[in-house]
Amino acid sequence: MRSTSLTRHHMVRLVIPLLLLLCATLMTVSAQRTTLATHDETAALEVLARLNVWRQSRDLMPLKRNTTLDALAMIQARYVERLRVIPDGPTIHINDRGEGIHSRARYPEINWSDYGRADRIAVGEIASVRTIQGSVNFWMSSTPHHRSVTTPYYREVGIAALPRGDNTYIFIVVLGARPNVLPALLNPVTGKIRLSHDPYPLTDSVVALKQPDQIKLFDAAGRPLHDGWLPWEAEIEVPAGAGDTLYILSGSSTDENLVVMSEIDLIDLYDSIILPGYVPTVTPSPTSTLTPTDTLTPTPAQSPTPTLTPTPTLTPSPTPLPPPELLLLYDDTSLTVHNQSAVKIDMFTLWFVGTRYTLTGAWWGRVLPESQIAGFQPGLCLQAYSAAVTSSLPTVPLECRRLLSVRGNLGARERFWLEGDFEVRYKGDVVATCSQAAGRCEVDLPDLP
Known part of the structure; x- marks a missing residue:
């Protein structure tokens, strides 16, 4: 009997420390999950450089960073970061409300433009929890991810990169396109400006410039840098006298009202094609916070009751023209x-x-x-x-x-x-x-x- 009691006593002495250790471990894991990782912009740019090389090899347009798509990617990345077990399948793209990328793109703070109908919103998402190159290798070997990256009409991209340790990251990448938005990017290799077009399949629900055939160029003050229209080309020379900022008006010779204005900052590396060897050096800076402005609701003025005076003859007057816009x-x-x-x-x-x-x-x-x-x-x-x-x-x-x-x-x-x-x-x-x-x-x- 004594040996049995001693055995139980020793078992209790062994179990209690193990339970305490387990509780402490769980508390540590829980505490770690409440600490949000800081976005790694350098890793995000390295991923973008590899995606641009991939698309370049397929003769597709490069991707330009878009802050709205960055925010959309971060929404899902923060959700994934809090999961106890991160899925490695399609469910990594679904949030706790069962929403996918198309639903999240319609959040009021995102409000991504569609192509005239709610079901024609051009966004796609790829994700991975791996190293930078491991993620790219995974996307290249995965049919749905490969399809997303090589979709011809995507022209803009947002990336969230949250470090996980051992050079691994939670990567959420959102690719997108919008009607009548044609980014222009400086090619750091050729020194020329890469123009874009819009191969998205249109319907009668939206009017958009798909393939421009002519352009006009303006400097930062809006002064034209040449006479008349120039022929559209996929890459153009930086015009003399452009300065730091160039405006590009893309148009159609068959519809003079169908034009799209693009702006490019020739000294901003984010306005260049991000490629390996040409990744900008990231300098952390404070993030600005936007404070909503109060909405002004004018008080209606009290109008006196009109007195009707009969007139012998009604003289029609011309319809007044609407005021300038x-x-x-x-x-x-x-x-x-x-x-x-x-x-x-x-x-x-x-x-x-x-x-x-x-x-x-x-x-x-x-x-x-x-x-x-x-x-x-x-x-x-x-x-x-x-x-x-x-x-x-x-x-x-x-x-x-x-x-x-x-x-x-x-x-x-x-x-x-x-x-x-x-x-x-x-x-x-x-x-x-x-x-x-x-x-x-x-x-x-x-x-x-």
Whole structure:
């Protein structure tokens, strides 16, 4: 009996430490899972370089990084990171609500543009939890991943790379395309500019420029760098006098209204084709946080009850013409762009050209989904000011039904509306000259109703 008691006693002494060790291990694992890994941009760029080489070998367009797709990739990467067991099959693409990439692309904070119908949204996703080269090898050997990477119409990409240790990462890569978005990239090998086209199969539900056959080139101030149209080519020389920023207007000789404006920063490595040996050096920088702006809801004015006075003869009057599409309001602190029309306006086709500085519609697209800039809604406003001059947000004009974005990233000397009269250019043509002293300027866009 004594030996039995001793055996039980020893067993208890052995089991209790093991249980404590197991609990401590589980607590450590749990604590580790609450610590989120920091995105490794260098690893992301190395993956992109290999994907571009892969696509280049198939004579496909290179991929340009897109911050909206980066955010879409990170949403799924953070979900996968929290899983106790990470799947290595199709379920790695599904979140806890059973949503795949197409559903997540429609999140309000993503709002990826479709091709005219909800079921025609051009996004695809590949994933892996391996080393950089191991991931690429896996994607090349996997039929669905291979198909995604070599889809001809993808032109943009977002990548999340979360380190796991031992040179392995959670990689979520989202590839995408949008109608009337044709990225241009500097080829670091040839020194030429690589243009893009859109081979996505279109339907009558959307009007988009598929294959341009002509281009116009403009410098940073919106000045044309040549006369007339030039023939479209897959790669073009950097034109003389381009400076650091080049605007490319792609068009169709059969439809003068079908044009797409692209911007390329010739000194920004992210505007070049990322290839092995040409991967930018990543310098960590603080991440800016966008604070939503309060929505302004004007109070309706009280209207007096009209008194009807009979008139002997009713004289018909001509139907008044709609006002010009844009109203610009500017003062000592800010510039406001108001869409006072009944139609959407593509802000990517607009420049505001001052004597020393040019502001483009694409400037607001750096903090907003591109779809909101390409389809600037009626009644909305955009604002620009200099936070270097004032710490207060500018006043919202009563004309604005809602303020879509207010940016204070202008330097004190970049407030062009204070420097003198300025031009408004639409698709490269001057459509208005605005007086500095007037404080307001209406702009008619010729091809809009």
